Amino acid sequence: MSTTDWQDRIPQAARDYIAGRRLDEVECIVADIAGVARGKAMPASKFVHQDHFFLPNSIFLQSITGEWVDNPMGAFTEPDMILTPDWTTAAAAPWTADITLMIVHDAYDQKGAPIPTAPRNVLKRIQKLYEAEGWRPIVAPEMEFFLVARNLDPNQPVIPPMGRSGRRAAGKQAYSMSAVDEYGKVIDDIYDFAEAQGFEIDGILQEGGAGQVEINLAHGDAVHLADQIFYFKRLIREAALRHDCFATFMAKPIEGEPGSAMHIHQSVIDTGTGRNIFSTPEGGESEQFLYAIAGLQNHLPAVIALLAPYVNSYRRYVPDFSAPINLEWGRDNRTTGLRVPISEPSGRRIENRLAGMDCNPYLGLAASMACVYLGLKEKKLPKPECLGDAYISDTEIPYNLGDALDLFAENKAMREVLGEDFCIVYEAVKRNEYKEFLQVISPWEREHLLLNV
Structure with missing residues (x-):
């Protein structure tokens, strides 16, 4: 993905925030059951070359105290989910020391179906x-x-x-x-x-x-x-x-x-x-x-x-x-x-x-x-x-x-x-x-x- 493609996909406010400046980092996030942001932060130079990343589906089995709940759906094997960016959610993180954007991601299983336990997917449902x-x-x-x-x-x-x-x-x-x-x-x-x-x-x-x-x-x-x-x-x-x-x-x-x-x-x-x-x-x-x-x-x-x-x-x-x-x-x-x-x-x-x-x-x-x-x-x-x-x-x-x-x-x-x-x-x-x-x-x-x- 080129820089032009990147800028064409994100909202105007995000474009204005990074205009004329070097984007340092992108936070790739998803809301867990409690609404806590989970995900990865990566250098912008790496993020622009990939269209998804992985996290274990067990993040939706974590309680507000950080404890892991036994998986009621079967074995606790923690398979990876595929997380893809929703470009419309790109937004500045203006409190950080460097130039950072946050992007909410949608969660899918490895066959491309929405993860049913992801709160954003529940609302979309x-x-x-x-x-x-x-x-x-x-x-x-x-x-x-x-x-x-x-x-x-x-x-x-x-x-x-x-x-x-x-x-x-x-x-x-x-x-x-x-x-x-x-x-x-x-x-x-x-x-x-x-x-x-x-x-x-x-x-x-x-x-x-x-x-x-x-x-x-x-x-x-x-x-x-x-x-x-x-x-x-x-x-x-x-x-x-x-x-x-x-x-x-x-x-x-x-x-x-x-x-x-x-x-x-x-x-x-x-x-x-x-x-x-x-x-x-x-x-x-x-x-x-x-x-x-x-x-x-x-x-x-x-x-x-x-x-x-x-x-x-x-x-x-x-x-x-x-x-x-x-x-x-x-x-x-x-x-x-x-x-x-x-x-x-x-x-x-x-x-x-x-x-x-x-x-x-x-x-x-x-x-x-x-x-x-x-x-x-x-x-x-x-x-x-x-x-x-x-x-x-x-x-x-x-x-x-x-x-x-x-x-x-x-x-x-x-x-x-x-x-x-x-x-x-x-x-x-x-x-x-x-x-x-x-x-x-x-x-x-x-x-x-x-x-x-």
Whole structure:
């Protein structure tokens, strides 16, 4: 592959970044089950002469702790996958000392079939189900995260960062511009990095937690946006490290503060007409809009294990902390798990508020889209709209990861949509993580049980 071929294939932002400069390195990456970037970094001079590289398929059997799960699909032989670059994902890594590009790769087996356990392939699988019906899903994610003081000892609680005023960031300052200014240098670097990568930020605001920030992305193609979130998590962490703090996407990093969500807005376009199928030609709500809500209500419990993938995720699902703990739906009602924002008929959409920011973005979007897809196919009607405070409704989601995995295992329709091979491996990885957690004795147990029981 020549230099000209290389430059013709990558996005304009990547071309602009390397224009007139010597490209030193290319990071060839793939997201694992947790959404961690795995892969290889190689000199650019070597990368341009090859169109694929190899990694063992066991990377999808690795838990967040780094442990390897026994392969539930058979012998642990670790055959190589063939990873091929998706040129549209080429993006700058502007925090590195040299000139580096990152490229997301797709994973195939040695016969050329997509690896079913690769999260990006799972999302592509769901997208193809929509395409087969003549539909195009449109999504828009909202990303919440915390900037926190450096935490070098896991036994110590996480605390807010020090702001430019010399005070630690304060909570309960939602939408405050002054609160954002406290760590403005981090935000400035986030903007600069995003610009270098060609990403469009729809807005940045202060959320309700101490040091909690929300970034909204413009709506678009699901795979493209999942790639952006995948990159954004690293981008934001790198920006924070430049200013002596950490960025964390844990669902609940600070006791007594709200958790961090990844709200997912979704609509569906008819590919033949270009019309939003959630609206009638006259501009009203369509039957398909109601079917989609019902699909989310009926199937979200089965995919909470993907939207809330860790034991910490369930600490976010508590009353009075701005997190939905129900499957109610309502128009412009932020107490419901499923909110219908104010919009024009062309922009009519459903906001799924249950996903945590700790989820793998490919799997979070795939899970939410799968629920909508099943709703459109099943054509059931949702429960009546919630017109009041949905926080007082009964909790309709699992309380912990173990219960969530049980529901995930039981929903045959969802497993067929996501792919049985993926579901088997995902469940094995998550049950192993849950087992590891149950072997850890917490400070609460030592404090209250050691001498009292």
